[in-house]
Amino acid sequence: RAQALLIPAVVELPGPDAVRLLEAADALARLGLEIEGFGGGALLVRSLPALLGNPEPQGLLADMAAELAEWGEETALGRRLDAAVARLACHGSVRAGRRLTLPEMDALLRAMEATPRAATCSHGRPTFLRLGQGDFAKMFGRG
Structure with missing residues (x-):
């Protein structure tokens, strides 16, 4: 499930990371992460995965871009959706030092x-x- 943002967040990423995320936008939307291009390396985040609570969009997208860079092609993403959800769940967790x-x-x-x-x-x-x-x-x- 997705949690729509009342005010969409604009996230700036390096160009290749933004392209990587946009290429996987359909698969990410199935996780509840709805994004669209906003010019250059900027992405507009319309919703976040509800299971994460209230994650910070910048860090979440940077982590997802790194995961996609590691996995490679779209088929690899399809095989790893469960792993992605597990990693994303850590964004809602209590972090060391807090x-x-x-x-x-x-x-x-x-x-x-x-x-x-x-x-x-x-x-x-x-x-x-x-x-x-x-x-x-x-x-x-x-x-």
Whole structure:
């Protein structure tokens, strides 16, 4: 599903990246990412994938252009739509270094408790680590 933007976003990218994205516009639209050319390397973003929440369009399009450059032709994109959704989902995630409020921490932990396979992100990386008392002692020079 797509989440239409109330005010379309204009994103500036290097020319080859913009062309790459426009060539894959139909496949991206199936993910909920609706774009159109806006002159030069500019793209007009009309909607974003709803499953991502509220991603930042500039970073999202730059990442998608990099993915398309890696995959190559359109048929490769078709085979990798699931992988693309998994990568895009990370844009809505809590990033390293971001400070959370106590209510955000609580909500995140409650959501993780209710989520199957919450121990890994959508592409298999761990989402948390288990640290014992010895680990803390070593970190603080007490071991």
